[in-house]
Amino acid sequence: MRIKSKKPAVADIDMTPMIDIVFQLIAFFMVITNFEQIQADERVKLPSDSLAKPPEVKAADELVLNIGFERNDKGEITDPEAYIFYNGEKIPVLQFGPKFEQEARIYKQKNQDPKEVPVILRTDALVKTGLVQDLIKIAQENGFTKFAFKATQKTQ
Amino acid sequence: MKLRSSGREAEKIEPQMAPMIDVVFQLLIFFMLTLNIVEPEGDFNINMPITNSAEPSDEPDIFPDIKVRLVANEDGTLNTIRLGQVNLGNGPNVFAGLNHEILKIIGKPGNPITKDMEVEIESDYNLHYEYTLKAVSACTGRLDSSGKHIIRYIEKIKFAPPVGGNSAGS
Numbered sequence: 001m002r003i004k005s006k007k008p009a010v011a012d013i014d015m016t017p018m019i020d021i022v023f024q025l026i027a028f029f030m031v032i033t034n035f036e037q038i039q040a041d042e043r044v045k046l047p048s049d050s051l052a053k054p055p056e057v058k059a060a061d062e063l064v065l066n067i068g069f070e071r072n073d074k075g076e077i078t079d080p081e082a083y084i085f086y087n088g089e090k091i092p093v094l095q096f097g098p099k100f101e102q103e104a105r106i107y108k109q110k111n112q113d114p115k116e117v118p119v120i121l122r123t124d125a126l127v128k129t130g131l132v133q134d135l136i137k138i139a140q141e142n143g144f145t146k147f148a149f150k151a152t153q154k155t156q
Numbered sequence: 157m158k159l160r161s162s163g164r165e166a167e168k169i170e171p172q173m174a175p176m177i178d179v180v181f182q183l184l185i186f187f188m189l190t191l192n193i194v195e196p197e198g199d200f201n202i203n204m205p206i207t208n209s210a211e212p213s214d215e216p217d218i219f220p221d222i223k224v225r226l227v228a229n230e231d232g233t234l235n236t237i238r239l240g241q242v243n244l245g246n247g248p249n250v251f252a253g254l255n256h257e258i259l260k261i262i263g264k265p266g267n268p269i270t271k272d273m274e275v276e277i278e279s280d281y282n283l284h285y286e287y288t289l290k291a292v293s294a295c296t297g298r299l300d301s302s303g304k305h306i307i308r309y310i311e312k313i314k315f316a317p318p319v320g321g322n323s324a325g326s
Contacts, residue, residue: 015173019180022177022180022181023180025184026180029184029187029188029191030187033187033190033191040194040197046197049289049290050293051198051200051293051297051298051299051306052197052199052200052293053198053306054197054199055199118201120199122197123289124285125284125285125286126285127284127285128232128281128284128285129226129279129281129282129283129285129287129288129318130279130280130281130282130283130318131281133318136202145203146201147201147202147203148200148201149200149289150198150199150200151197151198151200151293152195153195153196153197
């Protein structure tokens with residue numbers, strides 16, 4: 001019996017297939033990652049609807065408001081009052097007027113008419129409709145006229 | 157000048173794999189960690205011109221607004237939907253019913269008169285927002301059979317002041 005012992009060859013692993021796969025993975029994750037939704041707040045549980053299609057034309061500027069509740073880890077509501085999560089602050093919905101005023105002023109400084117800036121409302125499914133309407137009213141008092149409701153796209 | 161003769165000792169150049177793999181793995185881990193799976197979100201446009209909020213429209217419309225009334229229970233769930241005088245009741249298919257009724261009113265989807273028609277949604281103050289959104293969706297249209305395209309019914313949606321006012325609010 002012959003024992004192979006001639007050259008203790010350095011185990012030369014063929015890297016090519018591994019790199020192929022790893023690049024595939026990277027490409028996959030790069031494509032699937034979207035950095036856009038930084039304005040979305042995790043605490044807001046949007047209602048879902050099959051008609052909610054992502055808009056084809058995206059407005060250059062939009063004011064996204066997250067309206068929702070304080071929730072614990074399990075997703076249960078801990079505070080019955082609805083808040084607007086705005087730049088890390090927690091503002092009761094009906095006290096948002098000054099912020100609208102401030103936003104309107106910023107848009108005017110940028111030579112934009114607040115009328116043309118859509119206000120995107122990401123509202124939790126359990127918020128009272130009347131409260132949303134009150135918020136719309138406050139927004140109108142500050143010159144905003146375009147509104148859009150967000151919903152997640154229901155998978156059929 | 158000495159030219160390198162290429163032919164003679166063509167020793168195989170081994171590219172350094174280790175640093176590249178380091179970097180590639182770094183990238184891979186970065187993208188894996190930053191990945192957060194979000195469901196795609198879509199918009200429903202609501203046009204609320206400022207003038208409308210104060211006074212109910214005075215100018216005579218050729219087509220009166222379609223009035224959708226959403227009645228809520230105490231706890232904010234949906235009690236009934238009324239379309240004009242018709243009571244659509246409650247139940248799992250109530251929004252499909254509303255969708256069907258709207259289709260009956262407009263005749264066929266894409267009918268030119270739908271450009272002038274408006275739906276006015278009047279809802280109880282404490283109704284949960286998800287029902288309002290579903291009502292908006294039912295008035296806006298439906299998906300075609302392939303599930304890819306939206307058949308539009310009525311684009312213009314507006315809101316009447318909420319019923320019940322702040323007394324129902326917390």
